[in-house]
Amino acid sequence: MNPAIEPDHALAASLFAQLAAQSHDGIGITRDSYGDGESAAHALAAATAERCGLEVRRDAASNLYLTLPGRDRDAPVVMTGSHLDSVPRGGNFDGAAGVVAGLAILAGWRRAGIVPERDMTVMAIRAEESAWFPLSYAGSKAAFGLLDAPALALRRADTGRTLADHMRAAGGDPGAVAAGVPALKAADIDCFVELHIEQGPVLDEAGDVLGVVTGICGSQRYRHAAIRGQYAHSGATPRSHRRDAVVAAAALVTALQRAWVSLEAAGHELTVTVGQCTTEAAQANFSKVSGRVDFSIDMRSRSRATLAAMDAAIQSIRADIMQACRVEIDLGPLTASAAGVMDPALQGMLTAAAAEAGVAARPMPSGAGHDAALFAAQGVPAAMLFVRNAHGSHNPDESMRLDDLALATRVLAGVLGARAGVFHSTATLNSCQSV
Numbered sequence: 001m002n003p004a005i006e007p008d009h010a011l012a013a014s015l016f017a018q019l020a021a022q023s024h025d026g027i028g029i030t031r032d033s034y035g036d037g038e039s040a041a042h043a044l045a046a047a048t049a050e051r052c053g054l055e056v057r058r059d060a061a062s063n064l065y066l067t068l069p070g071r072d073r074d075a076p077v078v079m080t081g082s083h084l085d086s087v088p089r090g091g092n093f094d095g096a097a098g099v100v101a102g103l104a105i106l107a108g109w110r111r112a113g114i115v116p117e118r119d120m121t122v123m124a125i126r127a128e129e130s131a132w133f134p135l136s137y138a139g140s141k142a143a144f145g146l147l148d149a150p151a152l153a154l155r156r157a158d159t160g161r162t163l164a165d166h167m168r169a170a171g172g173d174p175g176a177v178a179a180g181v182p183a184l185k186a187a188d189i190d191c192f193v194e195l196h197i198e199q200g201p202v203l204d205e206a207g208d209v210l211g212v213v214t215g216i217c218g219s220q221r222y223r224h225a226a227i228r229g230q231y232a233h234s235g236a237t238p239r240s241h242r243r244d245a246v247v248a249a250a251a252l253v254t255a256l257q258r259a260w261v262s263l264e265a266a267g268h269e270l271t272v273t274v275g276q277c278t279t280e281a282a283q284a285n286f287s288k289v290s291g292r293v294d295f296s297i298d299m300r301s302r303s304r305a306t307l308a309a310m311d312a313a314i315q316s317i318r319a320d321i322m323q324a325c326r327v328e329i330d331l332g333p334l335t336a337s338a339a340g341v342m343d344p345a346l347q348g349m350l351t352a353a354a355a356e357a358g359v360a361a362r363p364m365p366s367g368a369g370h371d372a373a374l375f376a377a378q379g380v381p382a383a384m385l386f387v388r389n390a391h392g393s394h395n396p397d398e399s400m401r402l403d404d405l406a407l408a409t410r411v412l413a414g415v416l417g418a419r420a421g422v423f424h425s426t427a428t429l430n431s432c433q434s435v
């Protein structure tokens, strides 16, 4: 890449330091969705962009758009960005890396006096995490006019206040959001390329710095499933008379695992997780046969057919265990999110840009959900670039190296620059790096 258009890596380092300082909660990083933590991060991004001479605007859901204007303001915009919220006591890089990288690129271009052929926008997206409100992608859904009144009535897990209430407090207009007027239309977007830390161990263990995401897994979840048996005296009840919910739960988890293994052996790519499995604290004790177990099942795959095959296995396992253990199994409502198909041309461009920067980017699926899936579902050509990160994610120990981010930011800049038709003008501006 032309050194004149190098991203502002010092700005990236400074932004991460400021984000960490303002959102450290004593244990980890907390940037609560539509709360003070997320709003402070948005304020920092907006102030930085203003100092850099970028256009700053917000939509009715208080998503933030930071734009380097192009020559043709009506041409479809080249977009990058990610979310600025975090899970409670999370890490500093999940989400923020994508916004910081985008700002570093635009700051570098603006300083070099570059005017792209078309607008180039970094979007700081609200409320991607479902840890606060029981839905994913609230900000990007709202931007596309897809956040309806029932979603706005959902309550935040900690405050008990509605999404509408929180949105209003964060400067948004929930009435306008519920009306469904979109701030973004797929036809007006050339592409959305999201840079994000990898949240699993794959890149770090392989010694690879970058990953190009081949697809984002969709999910199917039974969040509120229950097994109902019968409470009974542990000493006085013979095995033949038991309806033991814990024994049924153990058999169920084992059978789910076996079904997962056999689908994998048949070439399917998926994950199956029982993340919650509890007896009733008020009733269960060491001297009782347990009468109830509450549990959850989370299935993820890029393939709808694979999710359907796993769900069919769950239904048959449920019938078998109900009969064998003489219990009732109520799976509760099934919730689902669609898989995100990543644009092959953008994947090719990211891979080529990485090779030009001297690294082989690893093709890999994303098991975690991301806003890019929502863009893809709306028909926007979308792609994701993963950056190596140690110690996993959604915890305070997230560890991305800034030199890895610098490399990833250069690769991202190469692809965005190619899409936006970047070329020089004569203006020269001062660095907008903060002190």
Ligand SMILES: [Zn+2]
Binding pocket: 083, 094, 095, 128, 196
């Ligand atoms: Zn994230």
